[in-house]
Amino acid sequence: xxxxxxxxxxxxxxxxxxxxxxxxxxxxxxxxxxxxxxxxxxxxxxxxxxxxxxxxxxxxxxxxxxxxxxxxxxxxxxxxxxxxxxxxxxxxxxxxxxxxxxxxxxxxxxxxxxxxxxxxxxxxxxxxxxxxxxxxxxxxxxxxxxxxxxxxxxxxxxxxxxxxxxxxxxxxxxxxxxxxxxxxxxxxxxxxxxxxxxxxxxxxxxxxxxxxxxxxxxxxxxxxxxxxxxxxxxxxxxxxxxxxxxxxxxxxxxxxxxxxxxxxxxxxxxxxxxxxxxxxxxxxxxxxxxxxxxxxxxxxxxxxxxxxxxxxxxxxxxxxxxxxxxxxxxxxxxxxxxxxxxxxxxxxxxxxxxxxxxxxxxxxxxxxxxxxxxxxxxxxxxxxxxxxxxxxxxxxxxxxxxxxxxxxxxxxxxxxxxxxxxxxxxxxxxxxxxxxxxxxxxxxxxxxxxxxxxxxxxxxxxxxxxxxxxxxxxxxxxxxxxxxxxxxxxxxxxxxxxxxxxxxxxxxxxxxxxxxxx
Numbered sequence: 449x450x451x452x453x454x455x456x457x458x459x460x461x462x463x464x465x466x467x468x469x470x471x472x473x474x475x476x477x478x479x480x481x482x483x484x485x486x487x488x489x490x491x492x493x494x495x496x497x498x499x500x501x502x503x504x505x506x507x508x509x510x511x512x513x514x515x516x517x518x519x520x521x522x523x524x525x526x527x528x529x530x531x532x533x534x535x536x537x538x539x540x541x542x543x544x545x546x547x548x549x550x551x552x553x554x555x556x557x558x559x560x561x562x563x564x565x566x567x568x569x570x571x572x573x574x575x576x577x578x579x580x581x582x583x584x585x586x587x588x589x590x591x592x593x594x595x596x597x598x599x600x601x602x603x604x605x606x607x608x609x610x611x612x613x614x615x616x617x618x619x620x621x622x623x624x625x626x627x628x629x630x631x632x633x634x635x636x637x638x639x640x641x642x643x644x645x646x647x648x649x650x651x652x653x654x655x656x657x658x659x660x661x662x663x664x665x666x667x668x669x670x671x672x673x674x675x676x677x678x679x680x681x682x683x684x685x686x687x688x689x690x691x692x693x694x695x696x697x698x699x700x701x702x703x704x705x706x707x708x709x710x711x712x713x714x715x716x717x718x719x720x721x722x723x724x725x726x727x728x729x730x731x732x733x734x735x736x737x738x739x740x741x742x743x744x745x746x747x748x749x750x751x752x753x754x755x756x757x758x759x760x761x762x763x764x765x766x767x768x769x770x771x772x773x774x775x776x777x778x779x780x781x782x783x784x785x786x787x788x789x790x791x792x793x794x795x796x797x798x799x800x801x802x803x804x805x806x807x808x809x810x811x812x813x814x815x816x817x818x819x820x821x822x823x824x825x826x827x828x829x830x831x832x833x834x835x836x837x838x839x840x841x842x843x844x845x846x847x848x849x850x851x852x853x854x855x856x857x858x859x860x861x862x863x864x865x866x867x868x869x870x871x872x873x874x875x876x877x878x879x880x881x882x883x884x885x886x887x888x889x890x891x892x893x894x895x896x897x898x899x900x901x902x903x904x905x906x907x908x909x910x911x912x913x914x915x916x917x918x919x920x921x922x923x924x925x926x927x928x929x930x931x932x933x934x935x936x937x938x939x940x941x942x943x944x945x946x947x948x949x950x951x952x953x954x955x956x957x958x959x960x961x962x963x964x965x966x
Contacts, residue, residue, distance in 0.1 A: 537568045
């Protein structure tokens with residue numbers, strides 16, 4: 449299959465120019481100054497830049513000699529009109545970035561190494577290779593990460609969904625990070641080794657248990673020079689892989705250093721981390737046992753890290769390593785977020801108890817089996833055990849030792865003599881107008897509850913129904929004038945499972961604030 453390198457260069461260099469307004473031109477040339485590929489924004493003398501490339505090469509050569517691979521170096525200098533930044537792609541070729549004189553090179557620098565890596569891939573591409581040319585957005589990764597967490601917590605994994613993850617892959621030189629990624633994404637193995645220049649990103653989509661999973665695999669170069677950019681590259685990562693070579697003990701011993709770096713530079717703590725022992729096919733050269741790998745992975749954190757052995761050559765366990773961590777992240781994130789939300793509700797309950805000593809909450813609904821506020825509090829184990837004082841099909845009264853009292857009723861019979869707050873739900877999912885009886889039920893609640901108490905009215909509606917139209921039909925201002933009662937209307941939609949905690953916290957705040965009214 450013919451590889452159109454010019455087309456690939458035109459696309460990625462064009463994308464880069466479009467992305468960064470301060471970049472005036474980009475040139476890929478050899479050490480003699482011969483232009484291999486280039487794109488420019490306006491009248492820049494490409495020939496002059498090529499000459500500068502040949503002049504700067506001795507400096508780059510000296511820099512390269514400071515690196516263990518003797519292949520990589522960078523240099524920069526300013527002219528009256530431009531700022532020039534050079535990155536060696538390999539021993540023979542150089543990437544030149546021409547900025548305007550006022551540009552901030554540091555801001556674009558992390559992207560230039562990504563561009564150098566992609567340029568190397570294009571130059572070394574063989575028939576059948578897949579090269580992904582999308583320019584990443586480092587600044588947007590934190591926002592994307594928070595949106596992902598929110599979408600995970602608002603959905604059930606047993607239902608089909610779409611998730612987009614960022615996984616970072618780190619480890620020493622020559623352990624096979626890039627080969628593992630290519631085996632997963634392209635189902636192929638390359639015997640030609642080339643060190644990653646700073647950063648390579650490959651995207652891949654797959655189906656997992658009926659869910660559409662999209663992953664971006666960030667292959668981060670091991671050179672010490674790139675360490676100053678790794679915090680940028682790590683931002684927003686949902687999980688990390690630390691890869692070592694089963695035939696090289698030094699790469700195994702360096703796992704702790706990589707783990708320490710990840711823990712320091714990734715803001716979200718306790719992300720899933722998988723330690724991968726690669727090259728399991730080299731059984732006779734193997735120096736690290738499975739037991740050693742498992743033991744080290746467990747020792748990295750209190751919860752331990754997962755351990756798996758793979759072969760980028762044969763593909764053994766590669767698919768499982770990348771796919772299962774997505775599932776583990778979803779499950780872990782859901783539990784972590786639900787625990788956080790639940791803890792927030794518990795804190796609100798105890799804060800109300802501190803003010804009131806005894807806290808009695810009443811829940812009224814059209815069905816005893818569908819009363820989400822009542823059942824949500826009952827499911828909170830940290831509140832302790834409760835005693836069932838009454839437990840019939842029409843009335844439930846449960847008490848806790850800490851002073852919480854929960855009661856649940858249907859519309860036609862409820863006792864509010866000691867209630868501090870009422871949460872009443874009406875079901876309007878199949879209605880264009882409210883049921884005439886609902887207004888009467890609400891008036892009875894207002895009349896029966898004591899002064900300076902709170903009422904939450906939840907109206908359950910379909911997504912296609914007009915919430916505002918239904919609210920206009922609840923006119924109760926005259927009845928509220930006769931009693932100091934706080935009343936709040938809520939829209940109960942299909943996302944009530946996630947929002948019920950917020951609804952209950954709103955109820956508790958309303959109870960305390962209304963009680964303190966003068």
